[in-house]
Amino acid sequence: MLFLYAIVDYLFVRTILNCEIPAACRIGRNLRLPHGGRGVVIDRDAVIGDHVTLYHQVTIGRIMEGFGKSGSPVIGHHVVVGSGAKILGPVHVGDHAKIEANSVVLRDVPEDATAVGIPAKIIYEAPEPDAEEAEEAAEDAESADNSDSAAHAGYEI
Numbered sequence: 645m646l647f648l649y650a651i652v653d654y655l656f657v658r659t660i661l662n663c664e665i666p667a668a669c670r671i672g673r674n675l676r677l678p679h680g681g682r683g684v685v686i687d688r689d690a691v692i693g694d695h696v697t698l699y700h701q702v703t704i705g706r707i708m709e710g711f712g713k714s715g716s717p718v719i720g721h722h723v724v725v726g727s728g729a730k731i732l733g734p735v736h737v738g739d740h741a742k743i744e745a746n747s748v749v750l751r752d753v754p755e756d757a758t759a760v761g762i763p764a765k766i767i768y769e770a771p772e773p774d775a776e777e778a779e780e781a782a783e784d785a786e787s788a789d790n791s792d793s794a795a796h797a798g799y800e801i
Contacts, residue, residue, distance in 0.1 A: 672696065672721065679727075693721035693739070700727055707733040707750075720755060 650667075663684040665671075672694035677684060679700035686692070687705040698704075702725050704717050715734025719725075723737055726745035731737065738755025747764040756770030 687716045689716035691716070691718045693719055693723065695722045697724045699725065699729075699745070702726075702728070703730045703732070705730075705732060717749075 663681040666688040668688040676697040683701040720739035725743045728746040731749045742758045744760035749764040758768040
């Protein structure tokens with residue numbers, strides 16, 4: 645089976661799409677390549693989560709020996725990586741993060757954050773909910789559950 649993938653990889657993925665996505669890398673469900681994967685390069689040890697969008701010319705790979713820690717990136721779920729962005733080295737990109745176009749990510753990106761620039765800097769990070777907001781949300785959820793059970797009282801569902 646791996647031999648068959650190697651043939652398909654060479655003929656279709658590398659030649660026609662002009663990208664490199666090795667069979668060994670771990671990719672979650674629903675990877676989106678809006679521009680057909682043109683120029684996308686993914687390291688064989690990279691981990692990519694579910695529902696990730698990679699625009700064209702994205703590189704997810706290692707840093708050359710002697711220039712930093714070795715290792716491959718780990719991309720969380722629901723991440724959007726803009727055109728020409730580079731994610732290099734043993735970095736972790738959190739869930740729901742955005743990497744803007746032509747950014748070079750060399751450090752971890754927290755979840756719900758936006759990274760931009762060379763080297764990438766965090767320009768937006770979602771605020772953590774206050775304790776009061778979390779309590780209110782829990783109370784709202786509890787009251788919704790109670791009203792649901794009251795509305796269906798006496799009926800089998």
